[in-house]
Amino acid sequence: MPGSAARFVWPNVFSVDATGLPRAGAQLSFYQTGTTTPQATYADAGLTIPNPNPVIADSSGQFGNIFLLGAPDYAVVLADANGNQVWTMDPVGASAGVAGAVPVGAVCDFAGAAAPPGWLLCYGQAISRATYAALFAAIGTIFGAGDGVTSFALPDLRGRASFGVDNMGGSAANQVTMAGSGVNGVQLGAPGGSQMAAAHSHAVADPGHSHAITDPGHDHKPNHGSGFVVPQGSGGEISAIFAGGGDVEETATAQTTPSGTGVTIGSGTTGISISTAGSGNSQNMPPAMMLNKIIYTGVGG
Template sequence: MKMLRLLSALWALFYCSGVFAAGTVPGFSLTPQFDMLGKPAVGCRLYVIQAGTTSTPQNAYQDTGLTIPLPNPIVCDSTARLSQFFVADGTIKLRLTDKNGVQLFVGDNLLVVGPSSGGGGGGGTVDPTTIAATGDLKVAYGTSVLSGWVRANGRTIGSATSGATERANADTSALFAYLWGADANLAVSGGRGASAAADFSANKTIALPDLRGRVIAGRDGNSLAGRIGSGAGSFGVNNDTLGAAGGAEVHSLITANLPPYTPSGSVLSTLLNGGSTMYGFTIPGSNVGVGGAVTGGTQTQITTLLSVSSSFTGTAQGGTSAAFDTTQPTMLATYYLKL
């Protein structure tokens, strides 16, 4: 009896502690299947088998905790799509038949793509460095919602009853907690509580990073690079702050953008002869002699200097001071965050 209680306790510890890390097999979970003619294989059957065996069944589950088993085989729905399923990390064997039992696919030692390595699989373990982890970003050339991902579009995630605008579902809890801890500037509806878990349970939402219309630059981190951010142009934000956003699509040229230049030159402002005075002649009834000599006249000193000034107004030239484009050559795709 003592041994039975001990085994029960070990079973509870083993299963409730999350030792069985879970994953799925790309190309099958939530994916339509087709027959040999390329038609949707409505009612097809997927047999989940232990790797390295002929037909020894292995359980598949509805949940990542591996607590709610699915039928084996899993039957395709009316759209020929298999339901979402999870199996223990490692490798697995799958056999797919049509509704009449005709084999469409069989594969052994298929890699179970999951969040970590762990026991319980039918073969080797998964290298966690080769798979996407919660909070990872990826770019996809498409516009649709992807299973297991949400778009980095500034909308919100939360529990099924949170009213979140991007995804309201229990499967957002891991990303909710990750973002809650990674970036304190991401808004939580109603304000941040004691913990991410408490806020998620309270059906609050958290805003996703908003990467719409933005490119990504690496934060400085360990040392100042001086390429963007503080002291490096018009980015205008701290270059070590996660999620900081700056820059602008267009810019208007102002005087401060022009290079410094001091004009120089000379303008004739005073008519001088000899440095300080100019002499003229009043010659009533006299003649100018040979060589310009004056005869019979009276010399008069001009003590008031002649000042010269001028101004003009030209015709306006050039443009209208419109802002100019600063956008680098760009093509649009969609950023996604891993749940």
């Protein structure tokens, strides 16, 4: 057997169909590159346990361990359980830079309940710096120092989505900023965000207003006749004429004062009120589906 073994890996470590369901019974066939000549793969790095060709996916859409010959390169064809082709890759192999191409520290979604060989779930746990030396070299203590001596922490991605660091490449895009989101978008590993949007109040200023009324007052003109007069309001002059006998006439004069109506207009307010945005926090969650997050360790897989 020429060359050394290389693990076959592609970005999706399991196969799902267009509806997101595991592609149980899928067929992964291996040929010499550029041909339809079958080429063997193995279930162990020592190349002592041959795989069937095609390799058949289990009920979770997983194919198990697949190790490749160092040379020649392969052509790989994925088909569904009925033999319908899904995709092809050619060439695949160590010289083509495809086999074993998942870097240590890569994180991806995983639909299974348990992490496959070589991967760990990302829930912030501390793991050994010695056992996972390559992963420790890749991520260091960015996500936690563990005990500070023999362990380090993995990312805690429980209930979290991930975003690209805002200043990748050396310049900030200002899409995720501390001022806008409360998340330090330029710090690798920075957590933040909330599933709830806090209730808040809207303040409205109502200064009120006044209505001006002009009341110039008015006079009352008396009507007079023999004997006495009947006053007609206030303001002006009133004369009283009395019959004194014969042709003697007695006159009394009085001055009335002008009088206003006493009308007043009070100031007024509009009565406007603005309620809060709710009695409590509101949901801030887009449509989602919960999947496990796994990280590639390069150990045991």
